[in-house]
Amino acid sequence: MISFEFPVNERTRSLLRLEQLYRRLAYFVDGEHANEHHSALLTLFELMETASRADLKADLLQELERQKQLLEPLHDNPAIEQHTLDGLLDEIELTTSRLLELTGKFGQHLRENEWLMAIKQRAGIPGGTCQFDLPSYFLWQLKPAEERRADLNRWAAPLMPTAGAARILLKLLRDSGKTHHYLARKGMFQQMSGGKVVQLIRVSFDENLGVLPELSANKYALNIRFVSAVTGEVRARQTDADVDFELTFCKF
Structure with a gap:
């Protein structure tokens, strides 16, 4: 992981x-x-x-x-x-x-x-x-x-x-984390925040998948997009595969 x-x-x-x-x-x-x-x-x-x-x-x-x-x-x-x-x-x-x-x-x-x-x-x-x-x-x-x-x-x-x-x-912040399992279908995941305030978000997944997470979050919604891990030779694209991952919310 x-x-x-x-x-x-x-x-x-x-x-x-x-x-x-x-x-x-x-x-x-x-x-x-x-x-x-x-x-x-x-x-x-x-x-x-x-x-x-x-x-x-x-x-x-x-x-x-x-x-x-x-x-x-x-x-x-x-x-x-x-x-x-x-x-x-x-x-x-x-x-x-x-x-x-x-x-x-x-x-x-x-x-x-x-x-x-x-x-x-x-x-x-x-x-x-x-x-x-x-x-x-x-x-x-x-x-x-x-x-x-x-x-x-x-x-x-x-x-x-x-x-x-x-x-x-x-x-202390990391130890406060609560972890949940999710599936990003075709590399895309969205969750409504419901006003929940956190200080740190951790995304964990199998490193052999060859993808990277791109995340945007506010008090209303969390969006994660998994893209191909590249080093500049080609443009990063959102993966077409489903990604099984763990999402941890940390707050004091």
């Missing part, structure tokens, strides 16, 4: 983008080659821009507090594993504290580093980080991998509370 997630609002869209960037950052930081650490640095710059929205921190804190208020009454529910619940609440509390400790604009410590900003500026030019453009960066790439990794972790450390908040909120 393969799954595609579709955010329904801007907050969920931001969380998914942050999740992808932090995963990519962790992957490249763990690498050994200078090219992997170059990719890690470019990802840091992407994170700096993606999370620079002024109200992001306030949004994360507000949602973490709301989830905490919803979870605390579950201590009286015998069907809930109390040890797991306590661990989650402790994690929310710790992440909230770390977010509150952040001062200034997200990634400000990176913006104040002239050396990093010079790399960021040159990275926007095709081939702009060559040895003759940035000799000091070339020397940094020649350092042992553990030294480069230590630098990357130091630069990334002030950004990590945001990663923790995104991870907690997306886990």
